[in-house]
Amino acid sequence: MMDEKKDIDLIERIKSVDRYRPRAMFRIKVAVGSRLPSYGLALAGRKSPRLGWGPQVGWTWPVRVVAAAAMALLVGILIFSGLVAASSGSLPGQTLYGLKRFREHVDLALTSSPAEKAQRYLTLASARLAELDTLSQKGIIDSDSARSIASDYAAETSGAAKVMKQAASPQSQALARQLDALQTQKDNMVRRLAAASPAGVLAEAEGARVELKGGGGQASATTDGDGKVSFTADVTGAGAGGLEAKVQADGRTAIVPVYQPSSGARYTVTAEPGNRVLKVNEPVTFTLKISRLDGTLFALGQVRLSDPTMTCTLDGRTGAVAARTDETGSCAVTITKTSVEQVSPITLQVADPGWVDAGVVLRLGGVQAPSAAPVAGAVQVTSAGMGADLQQVVMDNGLVKVTAERSDDGAIVTAMTRSGSAAQCGPLYDPLPSQAKLIGRSVTTSGPRLLFSNGRAAGYETVLEMPAGDGSISKDYKVFLSSGDRFATVQCRIEATGSADALFASTPGLVCTSMLRIPAAASIAVGGHEVAKPQTPEGSTLLSFDIGNPYFTLTQGQDVTVAAFPIDSETYPQSLTLTTDSICPTPPATIPADGIMSQTMVMGLLDKGSVDAVVSRARMGIGDPSLAANTSTDQSGEGFSVVVDPPLEELANGKQKITLTVYKQYQKVLSGFRSQ
C-alpha cells in the first residue's frame, strides 16, 4: 500500500519533468515549413514534390492575380531568406551547402579592406574545420567531403596569407597569430580524425594486390576502381586456419583475417581488445577473461598462450608464454606482431587441473608501413603485478613518462619525467585520504588499473572511496597519455551520495581534486602572470579567473616548465587554491543536487616555448581522454580495412563467390591536408 502511494507520487513527479523547448531558429524553420510544406520537405532532406495549392474562392480574378503575385513575391523572399538562414548550418553533401558557399563568396567579394578580407578568409577556413569536425562527430564523413573541405580550407588559408602579404596593416600580427592557431587546430583535428574509428573516412583502394590464402590454396588478384576483388573460395576447405587476405598497396602490406571457423571451445574466453589488425612492432596489451562453460571463473589458475605460426611475440617471447589468472579469471598478455606473412591465431591452454586445450582465443592480423621501424612516440606500457592487482603502471611515449604506483596516500600520478632529462613533475595527488584522516574516516584505494594500451595511447584508472554514513564519496581518476603528446590528461569524476553533503559542509576539502605538488624552487604563473606563494604553511592564496580555461605554469631553472591546465571544469569554479607546497582547484561551494562533479586537466613537462602550443591543444580537447580511448579501436590507422561480402556470419559451406572490398584508412586520405 505504501509502495502504491509512493508510485503514484512518483508518476506525478515524472509528469512534471520539464519539457525541451525547440531552439528559436528551428521554431522559425517549422513555422515557415508548415506554411510551405515543400520547403519543409527540403529541410528534411527529401525530394520536393509539386505544390498542392487549393483554389481560392470569393475573389475576382484581378484581385486574385495581384494577390497571387504578392503572395509569390512574399513566398520567394520568405523561401530565399529562410533558405539562406537555414543554410548556415549545412554541411558538405547537403542540399543547402551550395547556397551557404555562395553566400560566403558574396560576403567575401563585398569586403574591400585587406585586413577585413584576411579576417573573413580566416573565418571561412575556421568554418571548414568546424564542418569537418561536425561530419566526423556525426560519423557521416566520407572521402569526397573530406577532400573537398581540405581543398577549400587550403584555398581560404592561402587567400588570407596572400592578402596579408600584399597589404600590411596594424592587425597583421594578430592575423598571423590567428592563422598559426588555425593551422595547429587543423593539424590536431586531422590527427584526431586519424585516431578515430576506422569506420569513419575510408577511401577505396584501387589497384591493391590481394592474395586470398587458406585451405592449402591461394589466389591473387588486383582491386578495381571500387576497391573490389572477387574470388571463388571453398570455405569448408579452409580448415582450422580459416581464410586470410594479404593486401599490398602504397608500399604497405597487411594480413587480415577473412574467415574464422568456430572452434567448439570448452571455455568462454573474452579478449579485450578483441580480434584486430596490429601494426608490426607495436605492442598491444590484451586482457583475457576465462570462465568454464558452467559459468564458473577460471580464477587463480595457470594458462599457456601460444602462436603456432611464430608471427608474433607474447610478453616479448616468440612461440608461447605462461601466465596466471587473478581472482576474476583474468590475465594480461602483451602481444607484438612481428610479421605480416600470416594471421597469428593465439591459442590458449588452461591447467584445469591437467593441461586442456581451450582453442583459438584471438586472431591477429598485421600491417606494416613502408618503413618497418616502430612509430616514433608510440606509447609503451609496462606494469608490475597481475590483472586487477597491478602495483605499478608506467606509460612512456618517448617524450614523457608517466608513473603510477599503488598508494594509500592518494597519489594519482606518482611522477612525470621528461625523456633524457632529470626534469620531473608531480606528484599529482588527491587530498581525500589526508582529509578523511582529519575526521577519523578511512579511504579505500583501488588501482592503478590499466584501462587500455594500443601503442597510440594508453590509460589507467585509480578509484578512491570513502563511506559516508548511508552513502559515500567516490573519486574515479583516469589518466591518459597519447603518442607524441608532452602532457597527460587527468580526468576526475566525483560522486557523492547519501549523507556526504553534510560531511562536505564540514570538510569541503573532501571533494578537492588534482593537487599538484610544487617543487620548492619553482616560480608560479597563472595565465602567464607570475604570482607569489604564501609565506607560511597555514596560508593560502585564492587565484581566480573570470573567463576561459585557467592554466598555471611552474618554472624551474632555464628550460623546464611544468604546466597544468584545468580544462572543461564544468562543475568547478574557475579558481585555484595555492598553498606553500601545492596548487589545486578550489572546491565548489555546494555539492550539485545529483552529487556528481567532474573535472579534466592536463599535466605536462615542456620546454618554455611549447607552453602556448600545449595550452591551445589542451583547449581544443586534444587531451580529451575519450579520444584517447577511441584510439583503442584503431590498430590499422595506416593500413587497410577489408569488408567481406557475404558477411562472415552468412558464409555458407562449400564453394562460393566472396567479394572483398579493400579500403585505405583515412589517415592516408587526409595526408595531403595534414602536410599543408
Next chain:
Amino acid sequence: MSGSPENEQLRELLALATDGDRRAYGKLFNLCYKDIYDYIIRRVGSHSDAEDITMQVFAQGLKAITSYEDRGHSVKAWLYRIAHNAVVDHFRGMKPSVDLDGAAEIPDPVDIERAAIDKEEIRGLYGEIVKLPAAQAEVLVLRFVEDRSVSETAMILDKKEVTVRALQFKGIKNLRQRLEGQQ
C-alpha cells in the same frame, strides 16, 4: 484523450490533409511538433539531431498521409510512431559498417543511444529515468512525460499492451528503488 478538443481539431486537419490539402497538414504539424521534438530529443540527446529527425517526421508524415488509416488512436500517436521509427533508423544509421579490425566491438544501437543521452548530462529525476533499461525508460517517457495512453504507447513502440503495462510497472519499481537508494 482521443476525444479531446485538441484531438478533434487535429482530426479535422488530418481529414483535410488526407484529401490532399498540404497546408492543413502543415497546420497539423505545427500544432504537434513541439511534443514530437521533446520526445525525439529525449531519445537522441542533441538539438541538431532532434531538429533533423523532427523534419524527417514532417516529411514522412506528409508522404504517408494519404495512406493514413484511423485505428482509433489519436493523431499525435500516429506522429509519435513515425518519430519512434525515425529515431530507430537514426541509431541504426550510426552503426559502423562491418570492419574486420573492429568486428568484435561494433556497439549495440541501444548503447549508442545511451551514449548520446549521457552526453547531454541529464540530471535529476529524468537523469534517473534514462539510467533504467531502455525499454522501461521508453515506456515511462511516452506514458508520463508525453502523456500517451497504454494502447497508444503499445502502438507507437509496436509492442503488446500487456508488455507496455509490465514495462511500466517494472520501470516505476526500479525508479523508486533507485531514488530510495540515494536517500
